[in-house]
Amino acid sequence: MKTGTIRIAAGSVKLLLALIVGFFASHARSLAQSQDDVTVAFLYNFARFVEWPSGAFANGDAPFTIGFVGRPALADRFSQAVQGKNIGGREFAVRKLDDATGAAACQIVFVGDAPQASAIIAAVKGKPVLCVGEGESFLATGGMIAFSREGARLVFDVNPGAITAATLSPGEKLTKAARSVKNG
Amino acid sequence: MPRISLVPGLVLLALIAPTQLIAGGAASLLDLSLEDLSQVEIKTDITSIRAKPIEEQPGIVSVVTADQIHQTGARDLSDVLMLVPGFALDTDVESMIGLTFRGLQGQEGKVLLIVDGMELNEPLYGSLPILDHIPAEAIKQVEIIRGPGSAQYGGDAGLAVVRVTTQDANLNGGYAILTPSYASGRFSESYAAGVGYARGDWRWSVNAAYTSTTLSNRSYIALDGTTVDLTKAANMRPLFFDLGLGWRDLDVKVLYDRYRYDDLIDYGQTVATPNVTRFDSLLASAKYDFRVNESLRITPSFFYRSQVPWYVDGGEGMYDVHTERYEGSLTAVADVTSKSSLLVGAQWTRDSAYVHDSSYYGVDPLTYYYGARSIAYKDTAVFAQYDMDTDWANFSAGGRYERQDATGGHFVPRVALTKAWGPWHIKVLASQAERIPAINVLQEAVGGPLKPEQTTNYEVELGYKFAEKRTLTGNVFYMAVDRPIVFETLPGGADTEGYFNGNRISSAGFETEYRWAQGDFENYVGYSFYRAVNNDESYVRGDSGRFVGSPTHKISASSTWHPTKQLDVNLNGYWLSSELAYTYPTQSLAELGPQCVVNGFIAYRFGKTSIGLGASNLFDVKRWAPQPYNGGEAPVPLMGRSVFLKLGYKF
Numbered sequence: 001m002k003t004g005t006i007r008i009a010a011g012s013v014k015l016l017l018a019l020i021v022g023f024f025a026s027h028a029r030s031l032a033q034s035q036d037d038v039t040v041a042f043l044y045n046f047a048r049f050v051e052w053p054s055g056a057f058a059n060g061d062a063p064f065t066i067g068f069v070g071r072p073a074l075a076d077r078f079s080q081a082v083q084g085k086n087i088g089g090r091e092f093a094v095r096k097l098d099d100a101t102g103a104a105a106c107q108i109v110f111v112g113d114a115p116q117a118s119a120i121i122a123a124v125k126g127k128p129v130l131c132v133g134e135g136e137s138f139l140a141t142g143g144m145i146a147f148s149r150e151g152a153r154l155v156f157d158v159n160p161g162a163i164t165a166a167t168l169s170p171g172e173k174l175t176k177a178a179r180s181v182k183n184g
Numbered sequence: 185m186p187r188i189s190l191v192p193g194l195v196l197l198a199l200i201a202p203t204q205l206i207a208g209g210a211a212s213l214l215d216l217s218l219e220d221l222s223q224v225e226i227k228t229d230i231t232s233i234r235a236k237p238i239e240e241q242p243g244i245v246s247v248v249t250a251d252q253i254h255q256t257g258a259r260d261l262s263d264v265l266m267l268v269p270g271f272a273l274d275t276d277v278e279s280m281i282g283l284t285f286r287g288l289q290g291q292e293g294k295v296l297l298i299v300d301g302m303e304l305n306e307p308l309y310g311s312l313p314i315l316d317h318i319p320a321e322a323i324k325q326v327e328i329i330r331g332p333g334s335a336q337y338g339g340d341a342g343l344a345v346v347r348v349t350t351q352d353a354n355l356n357g358g359y360a361i362l363t364p365s366y367a368s369g370r371f372s373e374s375y376a377a378g379v380g381y382a383r384g385d386w387r388w389s390v391n392a393a394y395t396s397t398t399l400s401n402r403s404y405i406a407l408d409g410t411t412v413d414l415t416k417a418a419n420m421r422p423l424f425f426d427l428g429l430g431w432r433d434l435d436v437k438v439l440y441d442r443y444r445y446d447d448l449i450d451y452g453q454t455v456a457t458p459n460v461t462r463f464d465s466l467l468a469s470a471k472y473d474f475r476v477n478e479s480l481r482i483t484p485s486f487f488y489r490s491q492v493p494w495y496v497d498g499g500e501g502m503y504d505v506h507t508e509r510y511e512g513s514l515t516a517v518a519d520v521t522s523k524s525s526l527l528v529g530a531q532w533t534r535d536s537a538y539v540h541d542s543s544y545y546g547v548d549p550l551t552y553y554y555g556a557r558s559i560a561y562k563d564t565a566v567f568a569q570y571d572m573d574t575d576w577a578n579f580s581a582g583g584r585y586e587r588q589d590a591t592g593g594h595f596v597p598r599v600a601l602t603k604a605w606g607p608w609h610i611k612v613l614a615s616q617a618e619r620i621p622a623i624n625v626l627q628e629a630v631g632g633p634l635k636p637e638q639t640t641n642y643e644v645e646l647g648y649k650f651a652e653k654r655t656l657t658g659n660v661f662y663m664a665v666d667r668p669i670v671f672e673t674l675p676g677g678a679d680t681e682g683y684f685n686g687n688r689i690s691s692a693g694f695e696t697e698y699r700w701a702q703g704d705f706e707n708y709v710g711y712s713f714y715r716a717v718n719n720d721e722s723y724v725r726g727d728s729g730r731f732v733g734s735p736t737h738k739i740s741a742s743s744t745w746h747p748t749k750q751l752d753v754n755l756n757g758y759w760l761s762s763e764l765a766y767t768y769p770t771q772s773l774a775e776l777g778p779q780c781v782v783n784g785f786i787a788y789r790f791g792k793t794s795i796g797l798g799a800s801n802l803f804d805v806k807r808w809a810p811q812p813y814n815g816g817e818a819p820v821p822l823m824g825r826s827v828f829l830k831l832g833y834k835f
Binding site: 085 | 249251749
């Protein structure tokens with residue numbers, strides 16, 4: 001016994017399709033993002049809200065340098081995203097680093113290669129370099145900001161003691177937005 | 185069924201869509217505040233070309249994260265799926281436990297399992313053993329399409345697609361977890377460990393897990409009344425190992441999955457000495473994302489699968505058939521405009537089987553496949569999908585044309601309209617799937633050559649976001665399976681048993697999920713209702729529209745309390761309404777259940793160490809996996825109450 005079979009005429013489907021396409025074509029909006037995109041946006045905002053001492057830059061025209069140890073694709077994504085942007089009038093310079101060499105010359109170092117975290121943190125100790133990494137163990141190693149996934153969201157934890165020890169000022173916006181604030 | 189021709193639509197799209205190169209992505213997020221960035225949902229791309237929020241995915245999608253899995257104390261993928269609307273456990277033969285979905289039997293190639301991009305369903309029958317399979321500790325994320333996914337994933341995705349991503353280089357460390365458990369005088373244990381790192385342009389990861397347990401701590405009662413105690417002898421010993429290697433845009437994956445158990449049930453009649461039963465799989469894949477420019481990516485990929493499924497070593501003989509799959513594919517993804525993407529692809533597949541031993545069935549291996557010892561089939565497919573996002577709504581249209589040696593060519597379309605406005609979202613979906621009969625199913629056809637089984641699904645989902653962590657979704661669907669491939673005695677054919685195309689089977693129903701977080705609590709409730717409609721196949725329809733071997737109602741729930749950052753307390757479970765199943769002594773349909781299964785888990789983390797204490801089936805309720813057709817097997821009793829520890833270390 002047949003009950004309630006759903007039927008759609010092929011011709012009306014085609015017409016509906018054409019109408020839908022025709023209506024939507026002129027009303028498009030942006031596509032959504034990935035975890036790397038959100039990471040890039042966080043790094044950009046860290047550069048905006050953390051304060052560096054004037055001695056952190058060689059001169060008034062020196063760029064704001066962010067180094068990536070590992071994760072070269074993320075470095076490329078950051079470069080593309082910040083085109084035309086500046087921090088306090090300073091343009092961005094992105095450097096891909098193989099190891100701690102060159103880290104001390106950056107304002108931000110993103111540690112995408114976890115085994116090198118200790119070496120990088122040691123190399124920039126006492127210098128005005130913001131060390132950002134991933135995973136809860138990064139702060140315990142002496143890192144300053146660590147990303148973590150919380151369900152379907154990317155959050156970050158802050159070690160303000162490590163930030164101030166590097167002569168940086170974390171800023172209220174940074175500590176307020178962090179998932180946790182803990183001195184290592 | 186009406187054919188939805190997409191060619192005119194796609195031509196129209198090509199004519200009217202302006203062409204622009206894009207450089208979007210992160211740039212659009214830079215002006216968000218830190219608080220807003222912390223609320224951005226990391227996207228999935230299981231049904232769309234580009235990653236999108238779940239409410240905008242052109243499919244009914246559920247995502248379960250590793251955190252959610254660990255909070256419940258789940259031990260394997262089946263524990264995860266039992267909390268997702270639509271899924272229930274059933275049995276086929278030889279005590280192999282599989283899945284039903286929305287009342288329909290998911291065995292034999294209807295629920296597709298993909299692990300790290302590699303299809304795990306075996307090619308002889310399309311089967312997917314699910315109990316104690318795929319260890320929970322190795323899972324980073326599970327994405328589930330509820331409904332056909334054939335247009336994108338091919339023939340075994342008729343009812344649902346389960347896509348598992350294992351822990352990878354993003355671990356930036358590792359884990360080791362030991363899980364001893366106890367039930368009814370028997371100890372079981374699981375071991376799992378994994379590590380993953382990224383260094384420069386390289387990334388790598390390894391996951392490994394081994395479990396030694398038993399199918400059940402109860403007795404199986406066959407339809408003829410004979411019984412066998414499963415506690416001591418129905419051993420299960422699955423082993424899982426996967427390796428991931430990556431260099432820039434090249435990804436290589438290897439998976440070794442050895443699913444082994446001792447079967448005491450055979451084809452419904454108990455056996456005194458267990459038959460060793462195995463599903464051994466070695467899978468390998470390689471793909472390279474060639475980024476031509478910002479808007480175009482071309483991905484060649486290669487997949488190899490070597491499997492020995494349904495291996496039996498028993499008193500009556502052995503069954504040992506080695507299968508291989510070689511598959512090459514090429515896909516291209518282009519951002520046609522800043523708001524639309526096009527995916528096109530082609531795939532070539534060769535499946536083969538070689539019989540080493542078929543004495544278990546009393547068949548000469550030399551002539552097993554149409555007078556030969558081996559057989560091979562080739563399959564070619566082309567597919568495309570166009571996604572377009574507008575301020576008004578999102579539109580997705582796609583299709584797949586596939587041609588296989590034995591069954592010829594067929595086309596399956598997929599159309600979706602999704603719209604999110606304020607706190608609301610709506611999805612309207614129509615899709616088809618064609619299940620090409622598997623190697624042995626073709627071999628065992630009776631009454632003429634088999635035609636592919638066609639599934640058509642219509643679905644509407646409505647969702648409302650009350651607040652950031654409070655959402656309600658509901659969907660209604662109608663799913664019809666035409667030319668279902670049925671194993672039974674041929675109607676009108678004297679004692680001729682095998683596979684043939686039966687009459688339509690269909691399921692209609694409603695599913696809803698409510699998630700909310702309040703204070704230190706995270707909660708989830710799901711409800712699903714299915715009804716057999718338009719069914720002419722008595723072997724799946726019981727009475728009044730109820731399915732054989734599947735519940736009409738399912739409620740699933742989970743609540744996690746986080747009193748401190750180190751402590752989680754979780755209570756979860758499901759309730760299944762009574763099921764119809766063939767049981768002893770009448771050997772006819774009888775009521776089974778209902779089943780109300782409650783699990784509890786407490787986990788405490790200190791430093792790099794964690795300790796968890798859990799109990800499955802707290803109230804020792806009788807759980808069953810019934811056979812969803814009249815196949816001579818009584819319901820298989822599943823595990824009663826067990827208690828377990830989880831000792832973990834993360835670095």
